[in-house]
Amino acid sequence: MDTLKREVLAQRVRQVKPSGIRKFFDIINTMPEVISLGVGEPDFVTPEHIRQAGIRSIAEGRTQYTSNYGMIELRQEISAMLQRRYGVSYDPATELLVTVGVSEGVDLAMRTLINPGDEVIAPDPGYVAYEADITFAGGVAVPVPTYAEHQFAIRAEDIAKAITPQTKMILLGNPNNPTGAVIPREELEKIAKLAIEHDLLVASDEVYSRLVYGTEYVSIASLPGMRERTVLLDGFSKAYAMTGWRVGYVAAPAFILEAMLKIHQYTIMCAGTAPQEAAIEALRNGEEDVIQMHDEYERRGRMFVDGLNRLGLKCCEPKGAFYAFPYIGHIGMSDEEFAEKLLFEEQVAVVPGSSFGAAGRGYVRCAYCTAYDKLEEALRRIERFVQKYQR
Structure with missing residues (x-):
């Protein structure tokens, strides 16, 4: 039977x-x-005016399918936002696709562009779905380790070592989940140069791009020569606290987007109507909400990371997202054992770093997108746990 x-x-x-x-x-x-x-989900509720836009859509009976591409009004708002933020122009009619979260966008990018045996370079540690989506598409994931001494930002010189004749794509998570790393402009420029020299595509997951602290954020699509070879992936889940609404988008050259639409229209049809209308409201009137949540994440992160370092759990300052990635290798147990014991003995849930790739061994991911007082209590419990087991 087995x-x-x-x-x-x-x-x-x-x-x-x-x-x-x-x-x-x-x-x-x-x-x-x-x-x-453990959960990378904002503890904020979707702002009231955004919720009301979705409720209004249902109450007024707008419950039909939208275009496979998504509502044109939403695509127009996304296009205008990308122009404001990055100075990159995308045609709302042919170069933007509304997806069911960024997760669908990553999957679509892999299935549309990767042939069996194609290699896709991706950061290690990196978001858990990257390797799976590459594999589901028949590709070969090529992890490139990142290191604490470089703030976990992926480097062009390490990517260069991984390029082979089978390489087709570089997949970036910027900012990175689980490390909070943001790739500096000068490094992105080197990565862009590699992509152009080797005629590679780039898929850039930028879902945390509004949650960046004390550093410049650059989209690789905005660099010279990169718009035409970049699939930009973003959405509303993190910045607008809209995880359950499941709205993301893909921005890409029209010929790529048209091919992605083939898969999207046969598997998904379209994103939900009410969530799309909520996303329109978010883009039109949600900037103040984003700023307030950003500032609160920054406040929480500063306190929590300082606390971890004080406990002897060395932790880089995250430049983006809302994750701390402390080193626990000196405690005398694996990251999986650390997470399991901490959960059962102190009722604090973290995620083993090895869940995100081999380079994550010896680390754990802590999502500080929960309330400030809970983070303070979590630090007290972690301190008690570390004192008990530290060699």
């Missing part, structure tokens, strides 16, 4: 391991007293 089960499943699916995060989420759901630093 052999039959294995043979029934597609080989690509068998290749992909279950998410290392899911195991901890399942346990957390059975423990009501847990302080969860």
